[in-house]
Amino acid sequence: MLLALASGVALALAFEPVALPVLVPFAVAGFVLSTRGLSGPKGFVPGLVFGIGFYFVLIWWMRAVGTDAWIGLSSVEALFYGLLGSVAALLGRLRRWPLSIAAAWVAMEAIRSTWPFSGMPWGRLSFAVVDTPVADGLAYVGSTGVSLLLALAATLLAWLVVARGRQRAVAAVSLAAVVGMAVAPTLAPYTSTPEAHVTVAAVQGDVPGPLGNDILYDFRQVTQNHVQATIDLADDVRAGTVPKPDFVVWPENSTAVDPFADDQTLAGIRAASAAIGVPILVGAIVDAGERFVLNQGIVWNPGTGAADRYTKWHPVPYGEYIPFRRFFDGKNLGRLAIIPRDMLSGTRTAPLDIAGVPVADAICFDVGYDDGLYAQVARGAQLVTVQTSNATFIQTDQIDQQFAMSRLRAIETGRYVVVAATNGVSGIIAPDGSVLDRAGIRTQDVLVERVGLDSSITPAVRLGPWTGRACVGLTLVGLLLVLVPYRRRHHRQVTARAPRARGRSAPATPDD
Known part of the structure; x- marks a missing residue:
């Protein structure tokens, strides 16, 4: 023990x-x-x-x-x-x-x-x-x-x-x-061999509040922080102090209400989009009827608005949806009452089209799973983005563990990875896992980097889930090799002892 x-x-x-x-x-x-x-x-x-x-x-x-x-x-x-x-x-x-x-x-x-x-x-x-x-x-x-x-x-x-x-x-x-x-x-x-390069900006708008660990404390200010940081970036671009990005990445929960149903949020996104003049990958909570919501990365093009969308593949049980909700009622939900609607899972396998660039997106915990990223990269994604809202865990080591996973995905897919977080950790990662730039915790920052685009598929992505499946098969075969002979030996021993237990001599057997 x-x-x-x-x-x-x-x-x-x-x-x-x-x-x-x-x-x-x-x-x-x-x-x-x-x-x-x-x-x-x-x-x-x-x-x-x-x-x-x-x-x-x-x-x-x-x-x-x-x-x-x-x-x-x-x-x-x-x-x-x-x-x-x-x-x-x-x-x-x-x-x-x-x-x-x-x-x-x-x-x-x-x-x-x-x-x-x-x-x-x-x-x-x-x-x-x-x-x-x-x-x-x-x-x-x-x-x-x-x-x-x-x-x-x-x-x-x-x-x-x-x-x-x-x-x-x-x-x-x-x-x-x-x-x-x-x-x-x-x-x-x-070795990743870029076929082209683009300039990408990752916006970390920061979360208001004494601890910065509650995305809903002042969710409108969270959105406004990202809007203003993007407008400030546009001012810097016009001043010539930073290069103009080809597109901008906002984090998960940069809008905590449906931008298609909330006029103030919609106006903010349009203002940021008009100022920077390039697509913005917005992290938004979108209504899906009265009972459900979607956690989405939405490509927002200047002038024309919403285009491609990625929906989070792996919502967190009891955090973003309540399994077996039908067995609960209003009296016994307790703290789960703060989750009035269940988040639906996404199924998109094609990369997003952002400014003509095929991009594989992952939202928060999605980065820990192989399936979504493998599917998008195998279908032509040349770049990876991770939109995350780690505000709940901002005072913990979860953010460092998750950022390490983002670096791992860069090596595994042979892609640059752009991480946008609400208040940490945002960063831009090279295909060898090295960190090109990183924002501080609980700060407002905009990271602008020139990154490579690569269409080649790593052997890891080609293998996909087959290594895990092979291990499951080997384990089952090993258990059969152990358990089947054991059951046979046990049966023979019981059979050999049975006559003696009734007071008679046991017949001779080949084993005897």
Whole structure:
């Protein structure tokens, strides 16, 4: 139990704000050793303890929403590691258990990143490696593939600990080979070759209020901040102090009311659009009837108004919509009463057309998921934008964890990434993950950078979800190899004992 708990906490420390990715293989190896030699049911307990140590520390920032939200979400995610503990204990009986358990780890990450509801991708092993030599592998095998290499290195490290004699040498050689594979891309990193360049502006308007952590505290002022920052940018362009952007990116929730239904918000967007004279990607909450809303990135062209739209793929359950709302009534909603309407999920796979540039958009937590960005990049997106409203978490480390994911996506897709946040962290990221410019927390700022456009598709995007699917398949095969022979042996033992239990001699069998 102590080993499992310490290993879980150590894995959490691999991520921001501590950011010690070297702990990843040791933490996962500790998980494997804590479940080794146990039965499937008993393996659940150390797995759960590991999950508690990991997830309760990793998303400590969820307390900004509420202590109940932090405990609830952490507990659900910890259960996945409990189930993985049972699976690891069973797969540990196989001859090639390091490979089987590594595949099971990645299968678990793939499943919990999509279920229940839209899943929770935070804490995937690959999300810790953006500033390490392993990061260059993201463009080749994707975040799932990098997680697999890290998990395999960890299981081989565990094998090295328990192996004896000749097996220890085999474990050492295997571990060295996997580490070599993980860092090999540093010798030939994927290189983005821009076909053209554009100038992009990311506007961070800031959020009013004493703490700046409530987007609804004065939502009209939030919109006005972004309008004024864009008008000021236009003044700077006319003065010749900054180059004119080809388009401007506003963050998620830069308008918290429907701009098509609210005259004041509409007037502000039109004023900003007329001043700068180029398209603005506006982050807006849009009505979808009396019961639903949409969280959208809307391309707003000067003179003609709204054009292409991207709708957030992964709204947050119990944050942006209430699952099973029909089972609640007005009396037992509690704090959930602040979510009067459910946010619908988007399905757009084609990139947005912004000033003639095909752009892949992601809204807030979307950046943690592979599906939406992979789909848009595979269909021709030459640039990635991330619109986010992290105001709720502005005093926490969530913003640093999410920004690291944006940098990871830049490497993985081979694209420049433009991040616009309401009050942090906004930034412009190169395809190698380096940060070209970054705004300060709780400041109003406008970042203007010349970025490249690339149509080439990285091997990671071509692989898509297949690495995760393969790991799920390998895990199922491994469980069958363990459980089917076990059931057969158990049946033979019961059959052999049955006559004796009735007081008669058992007949001779081939096994006897």
